[in-house]
Amino acid sequence: MDGARTVLEALSIAVSAGVPTLVWGSPGxxxxxxVVALAExxxxxxxxxIGSIREPSDFAGLPVISDGTVxxxxxxxxxxxxxxxHGLLFLDELTTAPPAVQAAMLRVVLERVVGDLRLPDKVQVVAAANPPEEAADGWEPAPPLANRFVHLDWPVDGRQIARGLAMGFPVPSLAGFARPASREQVMEARATVAAFLEIRPALALRVPSSSGTWGGSSSMGGASAGNPPDRGAWNAGAPGSAGHGWPSPRSWExxxxxxxxxxxxxxxxxxxxxxxxxAVGExxxxxxxxxxxxxxxxxxxxVLxxxxxxxLPRRGDRAFAVLTSVVAVAVAxxxxxxxxxxxxxxxxxxxxAPDVATLAARTLAGHRPPGAEIPAALLELSPILRSAGLLGD
Incomplete structure (x- = not known):
């Protein structure tokens, strides 16, 4: 899959999943x-x-006195x-929005709240930005705002542009909308992420200390599951990548x-x-x-x-991942x-693996479905459930 089609599909899937998305790339x-083609x-x-021509009140709301209240x-x-x-809110030229406007956008992006109005859940948020040095009076997105987006680098390939001019540019894929994720799939994915953070807790939160730097561009077409993309020129995931994705509980979710x-x-x-x-940086x-x-x-x-x-796998992280996934799917x-x-x-x-089983049992015991009787398997678990405080003496 070429770089442009990869990013177009990624954009569609992010929007279908309800994750705010920021597309980075040079002007023009x-x-x-x-983005408009996706909406169409x-x-x-x-x-x-357009962020550069807006005021904070365009996102936080304009104070109005009505019946003695504001x-x-x-x-x-x-x-x-x-x-x-329903619809698409497209925040264009994000890096030309001054810091005060970006601060006002925070609640809009995360909670879809504008003034006293809550946008419907089916309204999704997409933004676009130029690298700050290529934007007119550019400002890097502040870390709190950057952490609310999944960041996609827009690839530029001369041959693809030539083909697009001659035969038409590719349109966004709608695969994410044709087959939305089930609750079980979401719970399974959350359990998998939890299993990873169980063995790498230091990656749960890494707040960047300073702004990163942008330089040049590159294609993401060679990415793979074991070899994530070179997100162009931005060293996302490095300690200083304040304006791009970085690990936090929100971005892991x-x-x-x-x-x-x-x-x-x-x-x-x-x-x-x-x-x-x-989402979490490279x-x-x-x-x-x-x-x-x-x-x-x-x-x-x-398994169910x-x-x-x-x-049960012998490797500790695999055992944890399997049990948490099984319990998550059963609960869902x-x-x-x-x-x-x-x-x-x-x-x-x-x-x-009694320790891992204890954690899984604690979660499962707290989500007993209506009509379920105490299963016979609990007899084998009595010692570990008692040690976990889930059974009385």
Missing amino acids: TGKTSA SLSWPVEVV RLAPPAWAQRLATAG AAAKLMAACKAAGASPDVLAVLVAG GAALEFLSWLEHLDLPDPMA AGPDAFE AGDVERWNAAWRVIAKAART
Whole structure:
């Protein structure tokens, strides 16, 4: 898959997953056209809000006195999106927005709140930005704002531009919308991320200390699950990449949503690598994707379908990942059959990995579905449940 198509698919999947997305690239390279084309392909209304010509009140709301009280009146673009009930909010020229305007955008991007108006859940946020040195009076996004986006680098390839001018530019893929992630897939992805952070807790939060630097551009077409993309010129994931993706609980949660969306859509390893690197930065993504590539986990649905045949992996991180995934899927399913099957898996795991089984049992015990009886497998687990405080003496 070439770089442009990889980024277009990544953009579509991020929007379908409800993760705010920031597309980086030089001026005049088609970022805005691609975003508008995505909205048109979905038959969604799109509101283009240009940061350089806006004031903080265009996002925080304009104070208005009404009946003796002050309310924050939303601008017309927000009211139109709220009336439509769905759509795309496109924040263009983000790096030309001064710091005060960027600060006002924070709540809009994360919570979709404009003044006193909450935008519908089906309104998604996409932004575009030029490298600060290529923007007129450019400002680097502050770390709190940057951490609310998944960052995608817009590739520029002369031959692809030539083909686009001659035969038309590629349109965004809608794979993420055709096959949205299920709740079970989202829970499984969250469990996988949790398993990684269990062995690499230092990567759960790495707040950048200073702004990074941008220099040049490169294609992301050679990315793979074990070799995340060279996100161009930005050293995302390095300690100083303040304006791009960096690891935090929020960005890891976004990475899990994107993983689930990629699995549901059948996306390529290139697309997954681009999205994970865009969420948590390249350094953290490199470690996570390399670990994931060699993890070779069984399908938790298959484990729940045949719990008696399941064998717990010997490697500690794999054992943790399998059990947390199995429990997450059972909890998401919410039915008695899979809840009971998960207890049988935990009972087997308790024989060789009681500590890991205790953690899984604690979660499963707190999500007992209606009508479920105490399973026989709990008899084997009585000692570890008692030590975990889940059973009385």
